[in-house]
Amino acid sequence: DSDSRRVDPGPTPPAGIDDALTALRQIVGETNVLTDPDAMAGFLTDWTGRYRGAADAVVRPRTTDEVSRVVAECARSGVRICVQGGNTGLVGGSVPPARDGSTNALIVLSTVRMTDIGDVDTVGRCVGAQAGATVGAIDDRAGRSGLAFGIDLASRASATAGGVVSTNAGGTRMIRRGNARSQILGIEAVLADGSVLRRWTSLVKDNVGYDLPSLLAGSEGTLAVITRVLFTLVAPPAVATVAVAAVERVENAVELLGAASSAGLTVEAAELMTEAGVALVADHGHRRPTTAPGPFYVLVELSGTGDIESATTELLGATDGVIDAVLEPAPARALWAGREGHTEAIARSSSTPVVKLDISVPIRALPEAFAELSRVGVDDRFPCRPILFGHIGDGNIHVNLLDVPPEHATEVTESVFGIVTANGGSISAEHGIGRAKVAWTHLGRDATDLATMRTIKAALDPRGLLNPGVLFG
Numbered sequence: 348d349s350d351s352r353r354v355d356p357g358p359t360p361p362a363g364i365d366d367a368l369t370a371l372r373q374i375v376g377e378t379n380v381l382t383d384p385d386a387m388a389g390f391l392t393d394w395t396g397r398y399r400g401a402a403d404a405v406v407r408p409r410t411t412d413e414v415s416r417v418v419a420e421c422a423r424s425g426v427r428i429c430v431q432g433g434n435t436g437l438v439g440g441s442v443p444p445a446r447d448g449s450t451n452a453l454i455v456l457s458t459v460r461m462t463d464i465g466d467v468d469t470v471g472r473c474v475g476a477q478a479g480a481t482v483g484a485i486d487d488r489a490g491r492s493g494l495a496f497g498i499d500l501a502s503r504a505s506a507t508a509g510g511v512v513s514t515n516a517g518g519t520r521m522i523r524r525g526n527a528r529s530q531i532l533g534i535e536a537v538l539a540d541g542s543v544l545r546r547w548t549s550l551v552k553d554n555v556g557y558d559l560p561s562l563l564a565g566s567e568g569t570l571a572v573i574t575r576v577l578f579t580l581v582a583p584p585a586v587a588t589v590a591v592a593a594v595e596r597v598e599n600a601v602e603l604l605g606a607a608s609s610a611g612l613t614v615e616a617a618e619l620m621t622e623a624g625v626a627l628v629a630d631h632g633h634r635r636p637t638t639a640p641g642p643f644y645v646l647v648e649l650s651g652t653g654d655i656e657s658a659t660t661e662l663l664g665a666t667d668g669v670i671d672a673v674l675e676p677a678p679a680r681a682l683w684a685g686r687e688g689h690t691e692a693i694a695r696s697s698s699t700p701v702v703k704l705d706i707s708v709p710i711r712a713l714p715e716a717f718a719e720l721s722r723v724g725v726d727d728r729f730p731c732r733p734i735l736f737g738h739i740g741d742g743n744i745h746v747n748l749l750d751v752p753p754e755h756a757t758e759v760t761e762s763v764f765g766i767v768t769a770n771g772g773s774i775s776a777e778h779g780i781g782r783a784k785v786a787w788t789h790l791g792r793d794a795t796d797l798a799t800m801r802t803i804k805a806a807l808d809p810r811g812l813l814n815p816g817v818l819f820g
């Protein structure tokens with residue numbers, strides 16, 4: 348992936364793009380086709396700064412009809428399309444490839460103007476949102492009707508409906524509500540020829556053939572451009588408590604979750620942190636969660652009936668290895684900020700783009716895998732600082748390797764993946780494959796599985812115009 352990291356101003360635009368741009372301007376309006384390098388810059392670099400690409404234009408449609416006409420024009424003129432939502436993805440999947448010698452032009456299709464959210468159906472508990480509506484805005488809209496969006500993540504202010512669905516994002520509520528795929532009732536998407544696929548029903552049971560919305564979830568923009576999503580909404584718990592405990596061992600955190608369930612409490616979220624991460628976040632302005640430090644910290648949000656605070660205190664008292672703990676009624680934003688501040692604090696503290704590896708292992712293997720992963724890159728060949736955190740209830744560890752000399756990025760990635768596969772885990776728990784992990788999909792899927800995915804891709808996008816270089820090499 349060293350190529351995709353190089354800043355590429357791009358050679359002379361391929362012949363024929365001018366005609367296509369004229370047509371695109373007629374569809375979305377002059378001001379919504381950006382070609383100025385400064386105006387395009389933010390759309391060509393990912394959040395991590397590790398992936399940069401080149402494009403002939405950034406096109407910002409407003410409606411499904413405009414997306415359909417944009418895609419039809421691209422199909423007619425052979426222009427490739429990189430679909431972009433909030434551009435908060437962490438695997439390079441939402442930015443275009445570097446200019447690769449292809450004679451085909453490429454546009455970024457940004458959903459930034461597609462932010463409409465419909466009325467909440469309080470009986471059917473669902474809401475429709477355009478692809479560019481943010482997770483935060485959808486949750487706010489649901490909240491006004493006493494409901495909540497089942498997806499939440501630290502990037503809620505920027506991450507979009509289309510982005511979380513196309514990457515099948517997980518986030519902090521996954522343990523309780525499932526991933527983005529589980530929140531979908533219906534979907535509207537534009538296929539590679541410009542036709543509109545519409546599966547839009549609030550029916551909970553509807554078994555007429557293939558589940559195409561599920562197929563598009565997690566397809567990372569390679570099969571269609573998602574334009575609208577009908578999301579199921581959830582009833583938030585009446586009362587919940589957030590506790591952060593400093594613990595001696597990862598095992599203690601795992602045991603705490605099991606004990607919470609056995610005690611009849613509902614685990615709404617469960618996050619693991621380390622002293623290295625908490626110290627870094629504290630350096631960036633957040634308060635330390637507990638007075639006494641621990642080598643590890645577990646944040647749990649628990650709900651149930653009765654006196655949740657007393658039940659949580661009792662639970663913490665009965666759990667081995669608890670050094671210190673704090674409790675606050677949900678939403679306990681300050682406690683959550685200490686967890687959610689990790690990504691930014693880590694990004695700001697590394698001298699090189701962080702090698703971010705989002706992996707999962709079976710819960711029973713988690714303590715051992717966590718220990719092994721904490722040692723990756725810690726040797727005398729080159730300096731490298733691992734900081735691990737993650738969604739412990741899902742066996743999902745975010746392995747962040749700081750200060751990795753770029754020429755060693757592949758080496759440390761393979762060390763991590765070696766540990767993951769030896770423990771029966773996945774090389775991508777919730778961030779997807781993007782550009783970052785294309786070379787390693789065989790570690791997660793066998794040959795027949797990969798060939799079937801290629802067959803589906805070839806059937807829906809035979810000319811490879813949608814998100815080239817993402818998911819498939």
Ligand code: MLT
Pocket residue numbers: 437501518687689690705737745
């Ligand atoms: C998170 O859990 O905060 C996100 O997945 C972001 C990250 O992994 O850095």
Ligand code: ZN
Pocket residue numbers: 518738745777
């Ligand atoms: Zn995460």
